[in-house]
Amino acid sequence: MESGAEILLKSVKEICPDITDDELFVFASKLTIEELNKKDFFVPINKVQKAIGFIANGLVRSSFIDNDGNEITVGFYAKGDYATHYPAFITQQPSKYSIQCLEPTTMVCISYENLQWIYENLSGFEKYGRLVAEEILKRQQARIESFIFQTAEERYLDFIKCHSDLFNRISVSHLCSFLGIERQSLTRIRQKLAHK
Incomplete structure (x- = not known):
């Protein structure tokens, strides 16, 4: 099985095939591994994020x-994602967001x-850093625009399409919070889609 660093x-x-093996070797020497349990915080709210976590x-x-x-969910991040509140990380300011494990997590x-x-x-x-930053920015922009241009049902359908692997790994309350809807609304949307 691959180690966290190998992944x-x-x-x-x-992402960057031009990076040399020598550069990768030096990069690898700067990494640390953190094993976190379910419910552990990788970044507590109002704390400075000292490290970015893959x-x-x-x-x-x-x-x-x-x-x-009220606790409002703004994102879910799984294997292959970076866990960060990027603007706060790059300015080394306290984050207005927390990042908490929903499962045992290797960071x-x-x-x-x-x-x-x-x-x-x-x-x-x-x-590499620029491409990762651009990906984070695209995701944040897509989330903002989903609330401007999409209905709750469209946001739900998008979530199913883009995050089908997460569907059974998150709670209904976290999903409702992320989609910006009440639990009853989600039930109605699911019932409506079931009858299509």
């Missing part, structure tokens, strides 16, 4: 607390300081 290195090579195995959820004290971590060192010393990783 990340393979992902790096897929999920080698497991599932995490990002959320925040609204003004009424391959790189500290903020090591990441800066890698960008300065391993030229191939600048492109």
Whole structure:
């Protein structure tokens, strides 16, 4: 079975085939592995995220607390994703979001300081960092636009299409929170789709 670091290195090579084996070797030397249990926090709310985490195995959820004290889910991240509140990470400011494990999770971590060192010393990783940042930005933009341009039903159908592998791994309450709908609304949507 592949180690967490091997899973990340393979992902790096897929995204940036030009990165040399020497660069990968140095990059690998800067990584640490964190084994987290279900319900553990990778990033607690209002804390500075010291390291970015690549999920080698497991599932995490990002959320925040609204003004009424409700916990709002903003994202689910599974194997192959980076777990981060990226703007807070790159500015090293406290995050308004928490990142919590929904399953036992293996996180391959790189500290903020090591990441800066890698960008300065391993030229191939600048492109990799840009591509990862662009992917994070695209996802965030898609989420914002889903609330502007889509109905709740369309958001639900999109979630099924794009995240079918997560469907049985998350709770209904977390899904409703992520979609921005009440549980009764989700029940109605499911009933309606079942009769189509």
